[in-house]
Amino acid sequence: MSPPTPPLARQLRDATRDAHRSLDHHPALQCLLAPTLTREAYGASLLALYPAHAALESRVCREITRLGLRLRVPRRLPRLADDLGTLGLTPEALASEAGPTPASPATLAGELYVLEGSRLGGQMIADRLRRTLGPGVPHAFFSLAMVPGEWSRRLAELEALCPPGQREAAVAGAREAFARFHHQLDTHFRA
Numbered sequence: 001m002s003p004p005t006p007p008l009a010r011q012l013r014d015a016t017r018d019a020h021r022s023l024d025h026h027p028a029l030q031c032l033l034a035p036t037l038t039r040e041a042y043g044a045s046l047l048a049l050y051p052a053h054a055a056l057e058s059r060v061c062r063e064i065t066r067l068g069l070r071l072r073v074p075r076r077l078p079r080l081a082d083d084l085g086t087l088g089l090t091p092e093a094l095a096s097e098a099g100p101t102p103a104s105p106a107t108l109a110g111e112l113y114v115l116e117g118s119r120l121g122g123q124m125i126a127d128r129l130r131r132t133l134g135p136g137v138p139h140a141f142f143s144l145a146m147v148p149g150e151w152s153r154r155l156a157e158l159e160a161l162c163p164p165g166q167r168e169a170a171v172a173g174a175r176e177a178f179a180r181f182h183h184q185l186d187t188h189f190r191a
């Protein structure tokens with residue numbers, strides 16, 4: 001039996017449900033689930049995902065180091081670059097942004113929730129891609145599935161990062177991470 005969902009995780013899920021729905025309805029992501037998806041449209045979607053994911057992943061990893069935390073986060077950007085390369089595409093050079101202000105451990109908990117939570121729908125997307133584009137389609141980015149217990153362990157780590165009095169800061173971090181991701185897709189998606 002899986003452990004009960006920690007209070008912070010419940011709060012984050014409730015507070016970001018609408019942001020998730022709005023993001024997974026974004027044309028850059030919706031097209032991935034469509035039976036009419038073409039290889040070209042898949043490429044356009046990955047090209048938009050590249051800067052969005054890069055900004056979130058690099059921010060989280062940089063802040064983990066800066067705060068001296070012992071958290072391990074798998075890097076998925078190289079997988080995304082490989083998938084693009086297999087499709088014959090090169091991502092745009094990443095803008096070196098000054099970025100948001102330094103994170104507190106609580107804010108970081110919210111951002112890490114968004115980064116790692118984005119792996120949860122990946123397997124379903126990978127299955128769909130294989131069905132619409134065939135078994136040879138490159139989908140390493142979406143295929144880094146969670147091993148059993150991994151998500152629960154991650155949620156326990158988030159809980160440990162964020163004292164109960166700072167949960168609002170974690171929620172703000174998660175909301176901002178969703179909003180920045182959405183903005184990146186808006187900016188970079190060329191249908």
Ligand code: HEM
Binds near residue numbers: 030114118119
């Ligand atoms: C078409 C795109 C997407 C689909 C179909 C999708 C689907 C899903 C699904 C099915 C879950 C629940 C999995 C489970 O309970 O086991 C989930 C959870 C989650 N996803 Fe997505 N997702 C998508 C995109 C994203 C993106 C781009 C992000 C963030 C950048 C994201 C962040 C999250 C988070 C944080 C959770 C955890 C929610 C919770 O606390 O239970 N998702 N997604």
